[in-house]
Amino acid sequence: MSVALSSKSGEFGDDSINLMAPAGRSKFGWIPQISGWCIGAAVCLGCLLLILILGVVAHNSSAIGHRDSMCENMIDSLTADRESLRAERDQLKDTSSNLTKEIEALQSQYKAVAASRDKLQEEVNTLNLTRARRECHQGWKAFGDKCYYFSTSGVTKSWALSRKDCLERGADLAIVTTREELDFVSKTYAVTWIGLSDKDREGKWVWVDGTELQGDEFWQDGEPNNSDGDEDCAEVSRSAKRFNDVPCSRRFSWACEL
Template sequence: MSVAFSGKSGEVEGDGWNLMATDKCYDYGWRSKRSACLIGAAVVCLGLLLLTVILVANNTSAINQWDTKYENLISELTKGRDNLRDERDQLMIQSSNLTKEMEILQSQYSAVVASRDKLQEELNKLKVNGTGLACRKGWIQFNNKCYFVSAHGVTKNWQNSRKDCQERGADLVIITTKAELDFVKRSYGVTWIGLSRSGDGTWKWVDGTNLVGAGFWQDGEPNNVDGDEDCVEVSRSAAAWNDVPCSRQFSWVCEE
């Protein structure tokens, strides 16, 4: 709003209206005119002052509102930042746990792969036959079992014969059927088998089990004639068992 004073007329003008007309000031005389003009000016000043106060108050309120909004925004951003930090920390913990689980699973997977490869290797060694049984090279298959017969001309005592079998991953043969007895005795005139007398006088197989039943002894055997006949051999001619000293030198048969 603009305010102007006219020098000629003695009027105070502002945007198209007169604050105090000259003729009104003269209507009351000189003193009255001066008083009236002063009052008008005072009113104008008060109006301007009031307008200024209103404008300042409005500006102060707007600034305060902006400060409040700004503070609220900062508070929200700070909370959002803190929440993101918490989520980041949780994700880092989860990532670490997942890494450990992955390492365990990788180890288990490697073990499974190794086991699979071993089984595949064994499967590749299997011969195509009715039983699916495969015997190693140099071994003989008979009734779903694999046997190793010592070389011709090579003999050992009972303990060393068993040691040879164990070094091959097997043990001296355990005979449980007549068919198996006939198979073993046809290789050599005399053959060691995996039966011996224990310290308490009982006959035991190399797997630790006791001899069950009458067995396949020759007539009159076992007789322990020499007092140290603690090991058993199979005679081709008799097709039966005989107890003899373990120090004797015979061929042998291993069984897997």
């Protein structure tokens, strides 16, 4: 309802002024008019924003699902590897245990065989000693598992002729390889030829069987020295009980070995 007031008398009339605010205006000021295309644009923009948010969420969900799947596959693979390693470890333990048992069995067998070997060696040594003593010819002396012939007292010859005498007896000049044998051979005469020389090559001392002299502990101090320039044959003396090089032409007693 509207009320009109006369411009002159203040009375209400038909040509009065409308006190209601005109369209698009309020008592506080102008109200902007929003057109339809602005509303449509806002709706579209909101839809696009919603679609974008949903896409991001979907992408993140897919990525998380893919990552979870990868983690599960990795865990399954590691679990399978662990089980495989456990099985391999158990197999190695079994193999190690079996090998330990085999080693223990072999060690036991080795000890038994070694003991049997040592016993047989003792029996062989005894038999050799018995045989040597039993088979030594008259005039020969038994020592260890060998027989020795010492030249007649007072008879002396050069190294070469002494060896010739031994060879004619089916033997050869003595080959001395142990301290006990050295003591045995050297005690009969003051000086005795033995089967050692460096006639073929100076400084290379060789036994009559072709084997080289091993070590130098049986030489007298300072020997061999080849002081005369032709000391190519070895002798042993009762006093020194060690080897000494002298000229092969000297005449000594000799010891044969069989």
